Amino acid sequence: MSELINLSLEQVHDLALRTLIGNGMGEDHARAIADTITQGQRDECHSHGLYRVLVCVHSLRSGKVDPNARPTLSRPAPAIVSVDAHRGYSLLALQTGLPLLVEQARELGVAALVIRNCFHFSALWPEVEAIAAEGLVGLAMTPSHAWVAPEGGSQGVFGTNPLAFAWPRAGREPFVFDFATSAIARGDIELHARQGKPIPLGWGLDAEGRPSTDARAVLEGAMQTFGGHKGSALAAMIELMAGALIGDLTSAESLAFDAAAGATPCHGELLLAFDPARFLGGALEEGQRRAEQLFAAITGQGARLPSQRRFDARQRSARDGVWVAKTLLDDIERLAA
């Protein structure tokens, strides 16, 4: 176990910001990304915390990402806000489109935000949480790289295709989930491969399409979706909604576009926002009360709400700061040099 160093959230943010700018990223992009990295570290989602600085700089150095791209906004229809990221990172594009998404959802009841031509950066939960922070219900989905086989098949077609949802709760953290439609994150299989440890059946298939517990074989074969044919159907929906529908790459096209550079996947994203005030009108409080009864029925029997672990970590981090492996900090400092 590597030595751990305690940092404040401000120190995390400063380190991320400084390193990204030092590696040629425009300040507005760097600031948007440093914000999200800080949120990831704060919530102890380590793969979306400071570790992402390494991934990000690797992607920048691959030459695929434009570190200074200016997102442009358009509105192809009243309920559709569209932001072209022009092959920059997604977060500045999200910031660019979010205010209009919120405005249109409040005006129309429902609205969609399409982000195109972006290198998608971040988990989806910070994005749907940003929608929920406006008192709206958020739904988000995005393809990735075609590593995941459809149920009944053996070759990668789908990405890990995450789906995220947030429901705003008065005076507290929203109800949020954010899950991959693959059985497990690719990073978990990579970790097992590095450690030479077997993986459970159900995570993936070898190159001949046989269920395998060999992490390396699965990385060369295909991952599986969660939940059998149902998860596979959801993964297909995400390819269609956040690929074909929005005029951007599917996971197979994105993998081809990457051409083995190993950069962050380049594709699009679809976010939806729903305004409970417009759906419920005078019955808004009744709807909120109903949601709270649902949450109480879940937690009252000892089950957990999704994201509860993250929210617990968030409280701890606000109080105590975060603990980061010294080796990771050293790696980041080397990039800054």
Next chain:
Amino acid sequence: MSELINLSLEQVHDLALRTLIGNGMGEDHARAIADTITQGQRDECHSHGLYRVLVCVHSLRSGKVDPNARPTLSRPAPAIVSVDAHRGYSLLALQTGLPLLVEQARELGVAALVIRNCFHFSALWPEVEAIAAEGLVGLAMTPSHAWVAPEGGSQGVFGTNPLAFAWPRAGREPFVFDFATSAIARGDIELHARQGKPIPLGWGLDAEGRPSTDARAVLEGAMQTFGGHKGSALAAMIELMAGALIGDLTSAESLAFDAAAGATPCHGELLLAFDPARFLGGALEEGQRRAEQLFAAITGQGARLPSQRRFDARQRSARDGVWVAKTLLDDIERLAA
């Protein structure tokens, strides 16, 4: 095995229509339901075919459903079409709202149809297929009765909460899925209980919250969601979106409202429609091509698209008619008498 009788689709429709009207249902309700029952029988979804006539008459006789309710339409916001079914069946309400949903989706890009106070009748696939028949992408969800425990819990909170999606394909059947977020349909567990057969682990828990292979024990305990915590999160989303957000009952409230009458669940439904022409503009054909490439990548490796079995049955039924158990026909004829 009961004797099977061959019927044309017209005969199926006539029998359903006649029996429903004969049991006091208004003609427009009866016609909407007979249409959907015929579609179910045609696609060999037997639990949604003529068998539903029995369920429907049982619900009518429970006195909970108003067989002549007039749905009323309103538009709380430009992108929200709302139909109050006034405690009638859902299908006439769907027919009432669908034209405006389609119009608003074409106008705005995205629109929502809320159906409230309905006894939900039918699988969701006929509903999203009706949206896809207009060239739009459809998404639908509805709660049911609180039979399903959240992951990590042991008591029913969620319904079987189906989620359905349809993507229109030029000149052929759409890409469609429609699945329960429970591990299995409640009817399948009931069937095992009647036959005294064990059920697989993963379907449900006994009244003490222990995983069980005893169908009767699970019917008295709680069902489980598919896909562990991910399926559980989706089930919660459906309670929130198609319950709390639209000002209608959650599955727990719907079960309480039923008060052991055993009627079809009374609650609401949320449908969303997305217009690819508004999302894609001049790139519409490119988006459609992309979707077809995705489907080809799935079927090209020997995997199945969801609903393929139904579409095969649909072709067979159009050619050969359908085969119905004589015992079922006798039961229906008895209701008509």
